Amino acid sequence: MNKTYRNIWNAATGTWTAVAETAKSHSKGSARVARSAVVALALSGAGIGGAFAADACTTADGENGSLDATGVCKVGSTMSASSVGTMAALDDAYIKVTAGGGSASTATGSGAMALGGSSNASGGASIALGYLASATGDRAIAIGSGANVNSTADNGIAIGRGARVNSDNANSVALGNGSATDRSNTISVGNTTTLQRQITNMAAGTQATDAVNVSQLSPVVTALGGGASIDATNGTVTGPTYTLANGGTQTTIGGALGALDGNITTINNKLATVVTDDYFKVDTSSGTAAAQAAGSALAAGANAQGTGVAATAVGNNTVANSRNSSAFGFGAEAIGGTGTTTGAATAVGAYASAAGYHSTALGVGSIASGSESVALGVNSRADRDNSVAVGNSTQQRQIVNMAAGTQATDAVNVSQLEPVVTALGGGASIDPTTGAVTGPTYTLANGGTQHTVGDALGALDSELTTAKGDITKNATDITNINNQLGDLTSGTIGIVQQASAGADITVGANNDGAAVNFTGTAGDRKLTGVAAGAVTATSNEAVNGSQLHGVADSVASAIGGGSTVNPDGSITAPSFTVGDGNGGTTIVHNVGDVVTNLDGRVTTNEGDIAKLADQIGNGSVGLVQQDATTRNITVAKDTDGAVVDFTGTTGERKLAGVAAGEVSATSNEAVNGSQLHGVADSVASAIGGGSTVNPDGSITAPSFTVGDGNGGTTVVHNIGDVVTNIDGRVTNNEGAITTINNQLAAGEIGLVRQDAATGAITVGANTGGTSVNFAGTAGPRTLSGVGNGVNDDDAVTIAQLKATGLIDYTGKELGAVVYDGIDLASVTFGGLGGTALHNVAPGLIASGSMDAVNGGQLYAMQQDFALQYGQLSGQIGDLSNRVGDLETGGGSGGGSGGGMGPGTGTGGDGSLVVGEGSNASGENSSAIGQGSVATGDNGTAVGQGSVASGNNGTAIGQGSSAGENGTAIGQGSSAGENGTAIGQGSSANGNGSVAIGAGSKADEAMTVSFGDGTDEGNRRLVNIADGVNQTDAATKGQLDRAMESVDQRFGETNRMINDVAKNAYAGVAAAMAMPNLTPSQPGKTVVAVGAANYKSGSAVAAGATYRTRDGKWLMNGALSVTSTGDAGVRAQVGYEF
Template structure:
């Protein structure tokens, strides 16, 4: 660690050394190797393994081959503090990297958490894994991220701050101060855990996340009642509208306005139905949702409660009636067999064996063996009237001999009428002799009428409704369709049906072979209304009028005069094609001005646009006057452009490597001109992928790179070699070796090799302790021996006796290809 020192290059020793912080280091390397050093190699050397941590404070320079600075750090009045951990990096004035694996870059920055990263002046990352990017940013929560420098210029703003664990703050003055919070946008603030502030100035700071969500009814919410976080797209008095929201499906999905409108319509319907059910002049206000109080006139109310006049609420009216019934209950204790009040008589055995039975509060049983009681089941408010009538569940009403009602809140009126006697099969109604409503919320009205599906209605003698929510209307009518889930018919070329494509039920007024006509049907208004014959007749007349005025629209329209001013604001289809539009005419945003021949698209799935344009190959496109696309999958773009390239030829490869990301042959071509009439393609973005087009700036960059490499090569060759950036040529060097002049490296090296060979033949012994630079020996042992073909023996008494063997070291023996076997 070198808190008060810096590293500089020592040319004489060829190493990096530590010097005092105020020492100066600047110079130009004279070796060709230093000229070719790059920024990447310097940074790699700085961060190389084996250096526990480094701090850089004062000036340092890295020169290029011309002695000009490539990387430069100026003196600063502060001090790079460094750090006490390992594998840290601190760069800049007053910079602190005081943790393991930390990085601090910039003036007065501080990275004190393990693996923390800070880049930017006066930035701070004090927690483990924290990252602060930008001047003045602060990341103090574990694994938090703060991005957004202090804004410079006219509008000064604070920098981003992420103080919560795993928090993220992006944008000037953004704040993420709680665990897993996210603030995205200038001035955005997320201060509650797991929350998101989305957009400039947005605030996510709710203090009521633990409160149960709003419940408009009494049912249990299917989603969690308390929120795990919030997403805010604005702030108080600066709310944003969230648009393009799809209709929610799951319990926790957001609801859009169309769903709210649908629910509002449902509420309005329920409100109107409730007011109608209350009667007494009650009305429903769809704007406020209020239902006005009804008014019930009880003619004899004064004799009951001492007050006369109408009752304005159900409770009072029922209470008044209940009081009257109470008085009757206490006054009438017994009616003898065959006796009764006027117009009310009962005849039975008078021995108690056929007495009516009623055992739950509010239940009534009238008639021989009438029963409004079931053992073990609450039958409050059940009513059974008639011989052997039976009401078996709460609020069931039965009127008629042998009639039965079950399931709860069900009604059976008529001889032998019945409803399904199963718990949960509520709200059934059967009216008529042997009428049977055998499913929840179903209604059978008429002798022998039957329903067997939920919500079904059968009205009429022997009518039958067996599919859910369907209606059989009329004697012998049957509603039993098995295709309700099939989408409704849409005429070919017609607009999309605005109502649901599948039916929720059916209404049948007859049966197969015995259909009925529906008369007195008003003209339909809404998309789901029925249409009457007058509307069909009007539509038929409209079709006939079109037929009379258009004599031939078989395959084309040869001439539509000069313009078509109005065809009901739009034309949905004119058979297959329009063969001609008057010169200068067109449709909105598409016009043509030419008297030349029409375009031709003869290739499969091809397109030709423009006078005399031709697209004759599959999937080809010709766009422009005289454009011609004759190659499959190709585009001729612009007047006179042609596609004539040899697509089967492999792409040009400037080297001998495999082309990256490209096929050997093209699948098509895009031509913007033709031979001798090429066009320049402008405003081309720099290519990124292997198959992207390259623009001139990228070519210039590559050319600069080639020039740099050429100049470096010439410098490395020495001998006066130069590089010509215009032609790319490198001039031959001139070497004087052994008194001879050579203009290539090979000739010079051959000369040197020959001279070395001569030296090798002449030097037979080097004095003990002597040697050549960097190679010395000090031994009195026998000389080394290398008797094998191409063998090498180095060291006192070393022996290499087999072909290609190496004996390295004192007394080493190599009698195979093994290196350095001990003697």
């Protein structure tokens, strides 16, 4: 046995392997394409799989290869990396990875990905990440332990432990532990039975589909008055109660206004290797190994800690230390609560922290410390239980592109709030820039200035109460007066009294005073029913007229004026009350003064009568008036009424002298007979046929001579008959024209005809002529649609001429290259120095290819050879150093740059690089997936073509991209600086913005978007607890209650290469089949064979182990051959002390 060996690193077993120093290389020349080692990597949107690699070597001519069973270094075909997971199946275009302690994950959907124990991704292009996660709907995403998207919920997204997108809830998103959707096109942050969350730190909405926060709702509620309020603890809106003295107790504005109005009117992916523990971890060389302490856990990245049962930690320094918790991104923490109540937390994004029980933090630096809380976006803080935050105390975001809420726990948008604010009136408004709501101001003539509906109703109610009090007092006073009038009638009270029936009547018996005055407002009164009194010198009895009549009847009759007879029989001076000419009265005591008074007043009346006559005459007074300047006459212009009636006692009257009125669509002027005659005359002229106008304005019938359809004529006397006649004849013409058109279209008539049976077209077949000329007024025409000529007299096409290669389409000769012969076997180029071929497309470089290659391909091959040679030199140097280290110190070697296998990519300090062409150049960065790039410090890029270009950026999903502090989750998603995008095709380009759901767009800074701005692409935010603080989202329930008082959403994922999956399965089987048995005694050798099968891959292997005579050294070597025809070798040396 050859006792001289050289050591190489075996990446498949993770050990140093001793091989014969006489091992030969095998090569056929420098033109061979270098073969890279097989790397089987399990990639997912948030995890890493295992790997199997054949032993690498270098041929004598510098080619990379692998050792075969005889120790010969052979160059093989290029292999590429793919994704596979322990105990997972990789079939067709999907991926799944499962921890060894749980049931196998399943990913049966086309383009699907499953990561985590018992996870299931059966929907097309679906993603399931986490223990028991299930994404059965097409393009569905389920992230978190037990997260589930139903098979009928296409495009659904469930993030958080137990989050569910239920059946028929397409395009919906469930965010947070236990959240569930109950409708399509919605976003739920809770469920309908046991859990609702608030959305906190949300800026005021300004667009019609924006969510509104409590600061916007509060002015509306405050303006309602009546005790309407928002509970500061649970956000419940209490409606108003208006207690009205004149309207009872009302709970709506409409009811209160109606009541008052009535009264006023009356008055994880894992590595594709054998995992024997009930957890999964991926270590990097530049940091401490990823650690875990509980079953079904997954940890990937330096210092990643997946210590919780069924926990998932992906990224350097990530922590998931509670049951069913998940952490993705550099430094992300999923704590999940304190004490005995912990678990099911989800943190996505660099430094994201989900500290609360069942909490979810999405975005760089986001913190969800409250139980059942959700923090969405960079630096968002959800520090209250059952809350959803889209910002923090100093930085709030709007929620945009949100559909209008319909349920009590839905968020409302500005378009729903606007009608409430508008209905308040009083100048209430919503600022279109800030979203701030300005309350109303009511200026009441009977209530002053008020700022709430309740205060305004209260003020009006108070005024009405005062008015009703006055009315009641007046009614009482009237009742009292009526009662007193009754007493007056009975004579028991008052100045005039009668003790009883038949007793004397006294006047002021109990009062002083020297006279009884009967004078009223109209003057003196008569006192009648006076019995004759004594007429004596001492009599104090009243005398009546009959007594005086006898004394001075003739004098009193002549003088009047109240003349009386003195006791001595003389006649007193009369007293006459006459008008004073100023609307009052005066008393005169002689007839002369009376006559003078009356004469002056009659003279005044005569002047007034003359003036009135003049005014009537000049039309300045009365119903009929004439303007003195314009001379226009008006009739009752100052009174109402709809008719002016000229009818007299003998009947109707003519209205003559009527000027011609304006005739227009808006005219209200009267027209006269001449205007009507003109209209009738023009109508008669328009009708023609001899029509004339009769004296009464009627029009005589016309006479029209028209064709009778048979070649003759007939006379008709009205336009209807003319129209009927012409219509019938036109109908006949239409039929004839249709027939001609059909014959022309069918080619039955005309110069150009087509045979109906053969389809052959003839031109002028029945006429003479020797040419067909297609020229028009603009010159010759192009004859197109010509078939290739066959016969000698057939026209040829440009295509036939061009096919000869000698002319172009214009007939110009071409400098074309033609074959040397009709056998097309060779072409000889002309030119004295040969002919250069320019613009040659890259040819296929493969076995059997006969394509020409261009200078670019040769240059690339030269550059690739130089690069491979340089890398090979470095690897040989590194290998030499490791062998030296082993010989001197017995230590073990390791990889470099944090890479997970040869050919995976390049990485910076503390980085994790997995996938062909991947690049993690940032410090502490992770790049997982073919072509993935993480250039920013602490950046994480997971998925083919994913890019994390900024510091702390996290991009998960094929083609996803994230800028500084950005987090993008989903195929094709993109997040700008401080942005967070979740869902296939979502984009958060605004600084600090958040886009949630497939296709969602957040282009404005500090906004949260659940749609794309279209009616079809917007989503509703459902199962939201009532907002409490100024920056909380308000629910539709809150808005509905306010309205009653006023007037009652990882699309397409990576496509996997099937043959790589088969090689990967076979690689796992090869590793399993290699025997490693120990000799029982020193100097003994054990030879063993093994066979293994892993999923669809299988392998057979043989190996030998030798123990040295001193018993201290063990040397082992093994060879395996897989079902795909690849071979792997292994060598091990061990020292026992």
